[in-house]
Structure formats: structure tokens, C-alpha cells
Amino acid sequence: MSIERELFITEVALRDGSHAVAHQYTTEQVTQVAKALGEAGVPYIEVSHGDGLGGSSLQYGLSRTNEMELIEAAVSVCGSSNIAVLVLPGIGTIKDLKEAAKLGAKMARIGTHVTEADVAAQHIQTAKELGLETVGFLMMSHMASVHKLVEQAKLLESYGADTVYMFDSAGALLPHEVKERIHALRQSLSVNIGFHAHNNLSLALANTLAAIEEGATRIDGSIRCLGAGAGNTQTEVLVAVLDRMGISTGIDLYKIMDTAEEIIAPILQAPQEITRDSLVLGYAGVYSSFLLHAQRAAKKFGIDSRDILIELGRQKVVGGQEDMIVDVAAELAKNKAIYSV
Ligand SMILES: C[C@H](O)CC(=O)C(=O)O
Numbered sequence: 001m002s003i004e005r006e007l008f009i010t011e012v013a014l015r016d017g018s019h020a021v022a023h024q025y026t027t028e029q030v031t032q033v034a035k036a037l038g039e040a041g042v043p044y045i046e047v048s049h050g051d052g053l054g055g056s057s058l059q060y061g062l063s064r065t066n067e068m069e070l071i072e073a074a075v076s077v078c079g080s081s082n083i084a085v086l087v088l089p090g091i092g093t094i095k096d097l098k099e100a101a102k103l104g105a106k107m108a109r110i111g112t113h114v115t116e117a118d119v120a121a122q123h124i125q126t127a128k129e130l131g132l133e134t135v136g137f138l139m140m141s142h143m144a145s146v147h148k149l150v151e152q153a154k155l156l157e158s159y160g161a162d163t164v165y166m167f168d169s170a171g172a173l174l175p176h177e178v179k180e181r182i183h184a185l186r187q188s189l190s191v192n193i194g195f196h197a198h199n200n201l202s203l204a205l206a207n208t209l210a211a212i213e214e215g216a217t218r219i220d221g222s223i224r225c226l227g228a229g230a231g232n233t234q235t236e237v238l239v240a241v242l243d244r245m246g247i248s249t250g251i252d253l254y255k256i257m258d259t260a261e262e263i264i265a266p267i268l269q270a271p272q273e274i275t276r277d278s279l280v281l282g283y284a285g286v287y288s289s290f291l292l293h294a295q296r297a298a299k300k301f302g303i304d305s306r307d308i309l310i311e312l313g314r315q316k317v318v319g320g321q322e323d324m325i326v327d328v329a330a331e332l333a334k335n336k337a338i339y340s341v
């Protein structure tokens with residue numbers, strides 16, 4: 001029986017949430033979550049290292065469990081849901097993509113920094129050849145003008161992406177900025193438009209509704225806000241709000257609420273709150289996945305993690321430059337030592 005959906009939600013807790021649990025998911029956890037999400041009727045469930053396939057490394061954080069094992073486990077229990085994988089060209093390879101497809105992944109989500117769409121061409125084309133539904137996405141979208149964003153999105157469309165997403169990776173955009181950007185994308189592209197928010201400024205839901213109002217029909221959510229920084233648009237809340245708005249997602253509200261409460265809450269190392277550090281991510285426009293790296297560096301060098309994040313924002317450091325976090329912390333600690341003499 002096919003389910004009526006006007007809007008398609010991709011649940012990202014098993015990928016974006018990997019950042020929040022320092023990539024420590026076990027096969028048992030992924031199996032339990034993917035099964036429950038499948039039973040709730042979530043159409044797409046993303047499973048990968050937080051930084052995508054191939055992300056397990058000293059630079060990005062070592063995974064506890066091989067992600068292919070997690071993907072295989074999720075595929076085996078997700079029922080009629082589709083497993084999606086995330087790939088950042090330069091980290092994830094074509095070989096990784098092929099392996100995930102072989103294990104039963106049905107969607108590839110291929111992303112680049114907002115000004116670098118051209119590096120996604122080969123990955124998008126391969127995903128299409130593998131018969132995968134293909135999403136192209138642009139990260140850190142607050143860092144580019146509307147004109148630049150549209151130019152880059154058109155490239156993703158020209159490579160064959162079925163859907164183009166705008167990612168507010170830092171949770172830095174305000175609702176009117178989301179509106180303007182999604183409106184421009186809708187005017188300029190023929191493919192589906194998607195939006196991925198972070199809740200660092202407590203605006204994920206407001207921004208998501210602004211995006212939907214302007215024509216986005218693909219939305220990312222993380223159940224119980226289990227995503228990087230303060231998490232993403234909270235899936236179960238989004239489902240409830242859309243239901244009140246008369247927009248069908250095909251997701252069972254009670255089942256998704258139960259999954260959040262009974263399965264996800266016990267996995268969380270701490271409740272997903274807007275802490276002073278996650279607030280600074282949004283305020284300073286810093287990549288949400290830098291949070292734990294910056295907190296570790298702050299501890300190591302005996303400085304305030306907010307100072308590191310503010311400096312990273314000032315220097316416009318982007319995904320892939322995680323090594324800069326320690327450099328910035330060391331420099332701040334050195335200056336602190338000099339000025340305190
Ligand atoms: C690899 C990143 O964590 C992708 C993402 O979720 C974002 O940019 O936000």
C-alpha cells in the first residue's frame with residue numbers, strides 16, 4: 001500500500017546525530033532506531049558517519065562501529081523506509097558509495113561547501129548510474145550570497161541531482177533569510193527543493209516552516225533533536241505541526257513520539273539543549289559539527305570554548321578544516337599566557 005505524502009522527511013539522527021554521540025553508535029542502537037522509524041512510516045532514514053561515508057578518522061572522529069555494518073543492519077529492519085547515505089566528495093569515495101548501494105542503500109546525499117558544488121559532479125553521476133535517488137546539497141549556506149547559492153545549486157541540478165538541498169549547517173540563518181534563499185532556489189530550479197536546519201538559535205522549526213512556505217518539499221529532521229550542535233528540526237514536533245497545518249508526511253505521530261521518548265532519549269549522553277556553546281555556533285556562524293572538537297580543545301588548552309568558536313567564525317573556517325580548531329585554541333592559549341604575565 002503506498003502512503004500519501006505531500007512532504008518527505010529524512011530522519012538524520014543516525015547520521016547528523018553521530019556527531020552528538022562522538023560517532024559511538026552500536027549496531028544494536030541503529031537496529032532498534034531504524035526498525036522503530038520504519039514502523040512509524042519515516043520515508044528516508046540516513047545512516048553514515050557524521051561526516052559521511054569514510055568519515056571515520058582522527059581528523060573527523062573514529063567510529064565505534066564500521067558504518068557499512070550499520071547500514072546493513074538498518075536496511076535489514078527498516079521495512080518500506082529507504083536508507084540514505086551521506087557523502088562528502090574528498091572524504092567519501094565512489095567505492096564507498098558502491099558498497100553502500102550494494103548493501104541496499106536507496107538514496108545518496110552528496111554535499112559540498114556552498115561555493116564548491118563542482119566537486120560533486122562525479123559522485124552525483126555515479127549515484128544516478130547506481131540507480132540511487134540522488135540529493136545534492138550545499139552546506140554552510142549562510143556564507144554565500146543568494147546569487148552564489150543559486151549558481152551552485154544549478155550546478156548540482158545539471159549533474160543530475162533529483163533534489164537540491166540548502167543546509168543551514170551553522171544554524172545561523174534567520175527566517176527571512178531562509179525565505180529569500182528558498183524562494184530564489186524555487187524560482188531557478190526544476191528539481192525538488194530541500195532544507196536542513198540546525199537549532200542553535202532556536203529557529204530550526206521557524207526556518208523550516210519558512211522554507212516549506214516557499215516551496216521546499218524535502219525536509220530533514222532529527223528525532224529528539226539528536227543532531228550536531230543543538231540538533232536539527234525536531235522530527236516528532238515537525239510531524240505534529242505539519243499535521244496541524246494539514247500537510248501529510250505519512251508518519252504516524254504517536255509512533256514517532258514513542259520512538260523519541262522510549263528509544264532515543266535513553267541513547268542521548270545529555271538532553272539536547274541550546275547550551276551556551278551551541279548558541280555561539282549559530283551566533284558566530286560556525287559549522288555545528290565543530291562543537292565537540294572545540295570543547296575538547298578548550299579543555300586541553302584551558303580556555304573558554306566560546307572564544308574558540310567565535311574565532312573560528314571570524315576566520316570563516318569551514319567543514320574539512322577541523323585541524324584548524326586545535327590551531328586556533330593553541331594560539332588563543334598562547335595569547336592568554338602572554339597577556340597574563
Ligand atoms: C557533514 C555535515 O555534518 C553535513 C551536515 O549535516 C551539515 O552541514 O549540517
Ligand SMILES: [Mn+2]
Binds near residue numbers: 016169196198
Ligand atoms: Mn547538519
